[in-house]
Structures are given as C-alpha cells and as structure tokens.
Amino acid sequence: MTALLQLDNIVKTFRKQGKAFHAVDGVSLAIESGQTFGLVGESGSGKSTLARCALRLIPPTSGTSQLDGQDLGALSRSQLRRARAGTGMVFQNPVAALNPRMRVQALVAEPLITHTRLRGPALQARVGELLDRVGLAAEHAQRLPHQLSGGQCQRVGIARALATNPKLIVLDEPTSALDVSVQAQILNLLRELREQHELSYLLISHDLEVVRYMSDYVGVMRQGQLVEEGPTADVFAKPRHDYTRELLDASPGSRHNHQLVASAEPVTIQL
Ligand SMILES: Nc1ncnc2c1ncn2[C@@H]1O[C@H](COP(=O)(O)OP(=O)(O)OP(=O)(O)O)[C@@H](O)[C@H]1O
Ligand SMILES: [Mg+2]
16 A cells, blocks of 8 residues: 655755754655654654655655655656645644734635635635634634634634645644643544544644644654654553653653543534
8 A cells, every 4th residue: 555645764954053964864654544643752853844845845855755656856846736735734833824914714715726726706615614614603704813813723724724635734733832722622623624534644743642642653753863653552652762761751641631632532622
C-alpha cells in the first residue's frame, strides 16, 4: 500500500551566524491513509521545518516527500499547487494566521477561489457549508477576525484547511494558543472531522497529552532527528529512548488534558 505521506531522509540546512546547521537531519516517516501521526519534541527541534518540507512550502536541502505516491520535488509549480490542494494546514496562532482585514466569508472563500472554479452563489453556499461543519453560524461570515474569539478564529482556520477536501491536514500546534476549555472543543472537532472525512493528520504538539489523545502513531524529534517512533500506546507505555522518557517524566500527566484521555466518548462541543 502506498502511504499517503512518505518522507525519506529529509534534511533541511539553515545558516546561523554564518554556520550551516541541520534544522532537520535525515528524517523518514510514513503516514497511512486515515492515520494521525503525532510529532513531539522540544522547541527548535525542527518539527515545523519538517512539516514545511513535507508539503514543500520550503524545499528540503535533500530527501524526498511523496504525497499519495507523487514526489513533490519532481512537480512543476502548477502541478505542485494542484497537489497541495489535497492538503491543508492549520497554524498555532489562529488570530495571526488570518488576514485582519478580511471577513470570515472571504477568508474561507480564498482557498476555494485559488483551487476550484466555484464562484458566485455556489461559492457562497460552499463557504456556508464549511462554516457549519466547523461549528460556526451564518452570522459569523460577516465578521472580521478581531470580532471572533480565539477558538472561533481557529474554527475559521480549520474551515480554510478543509475547503478543498484534502486527505491530509498538517496541524502545527493547533490548540496551544487557546484556553484550556477551548482546546478540548477544538480537539474534539478535529476528531469528528477526521471520522466524517476520513482525514489523516500530521499533528505537531509539545503537549504529550494532546498527542496521546489524538494520534495513532507518535514520533519524537530531538535536534532535527526522529529519535523514537511507534504506535502511540507503545511509545507511552514503553519509551525506548532516554529523551522520550525525559519528556514523559516532564509532562504533568494529571493536567487538564488528562481528562480527555480518560473519557472514551468525545466531549460534546459547546458553541
Ligand atoms: N527560515 C529559517 N532560517 C534560519 N533558521 C531557521 C528558519 N526556520 C527555522 N529555523 C531554525 O531551525 C530550527 C528548527 O526550527 P523549527 O521552527 O522547525 O522548530 P520547532 O520544533 O517547530 O520549534 P517550536 O516548538 O518552537 O515551534 C530552530 O533552530 C530555528 O531557529
Ligand atoms: Mg514549530
């Protein structure tokens, strides 16, 4: 079976104070269709850089990224744009990720205008459908980002990511800027959407409890390298690498999100 996303030996080198350093240092991983791969690791370990290389938002220094069997590095600019329509990205700071001068309607329409031929009433209808899907009401369509809560802004971000019916969504710290109670709502929304649309996620989070709640597979990054990888239950029960053990020990497991892990049923989303 072809993996939905297959990364082989990705290296990304930046220059820091004149010296080259590997922000990502030979990472390989595969995400199968319908799976969620959780990526954890300390700040600066290269998680976001790896995600950007995976979608080729930046070119890796070496290594390949294949989406649905297609080597993204071998595509022309227009082919790459088309391939990227099969992916979505949700960012950490939902307010900053949205153009402050654009209304929700226009923000959600933007990817549809770029990637589809929907225009006029059909476009409006699709925007309405997407807002509904992420739990926003029609009245939100005319608001500007600053007229929404952080959680509502992240719902707009998720609607934008969903617009082109992607198979894979990269979630880069999707809840870390949100209040604790709102975090649970957004995580549950993401879980519901995953079921409804058979989505795969590459989920980046420094919060181990978030990763445990959401992921089938976990990868642990340290200084640009994937030091441990495996099914979530295994990695949490029997971490092999010292660094993973350190992370687990440092994670206050009894914290708020623990209640998420304990509850088998998704918490009802309150709007
Ligand atoms: N465009 C860039 N130019 C130079 N260095 C960069 C660039 N982007 C990232 N870096 C460096 O690469 C390293 C990895 O950064 P990256 O943002 O991928 O880490 P991260 O694991 O996502 O961290 P965080 O958890 O804080 O988001 C860091 O040392 C960062 O300073
Ligand atoms: Mg990051």
